[in-house]
Amino acid sequence: MNNSRRIFLRGTLAGSLVTVAVGTGLLVPGKVLAAWPEAAFGAKNQKDALKALLGSASTVDSKQVKIKAPAIAENGAVVPITVSADFDNLESISLMALENAMPLVVSFKMTKGVNSSVSTRIKMGKTSEVVALARTADGKVYSTRASVKVTLGGCGG
């Protein structure tokens, strides 16, 4: 099968799937994809990623932000991380792996409908510090960091 047929088929399927999801009310087109912070995810260092994502690169170290991560990750492709931030007006918790080519890994927009702890699994290219950043409604950003040693890098060939 040549490439143009493959792309065409994928396009039709994607189109019909989006229609279904829109029908269920779970997705609002346009508004949805416009929200993804492209510049932040593409930033090559923590400062630029922070500025693009949260509007400012200034953060305050805080014990109220916590990271649970393995001291040594055997498989850099799957590193389990739990981030939590004990603040009243918590807006978001974001996670960065400083030695990744693009440090910003994921950002969670929180609400009062969930508690302030989220777990996920991330890829780390090599031994690195991971930084959790909690933004409160007043625009302040609190952070903490943890060191994770990676024995087998996780970004693939």
Place this chain on the structure above:
Amino acid sequence: MARKKIKMRITLKGTDANVKVLMFHPMETGLRKNKSTGEVIPAHFIKEVYVEHNGTRVLTALMGIAVSKNPFMSFKVLNANSGDTLAISWVDNLGETDSTEKQIQ
């Protein structure tokens, strides 16, 4: 497209619903090369995940290429009761989507 799936496990403790979600997705970074052809394998990753509790958005995850393949998320939904609906949906960089919903037991 029946291959795409989202697995959700919900455990209710009082009015806290502990939720574990597994979304099947390659999360291709766009940085890998096909070893035989030398061509870059194009990026294909989930960008946004939405969690809704009885129709209200309670959590949004904005993901990049560094989230592990078959993204896993675990979180706690508050003020939850038996019979409530939890819905998860995602959109990826190619515009593909998937979603599922489950009633809390």
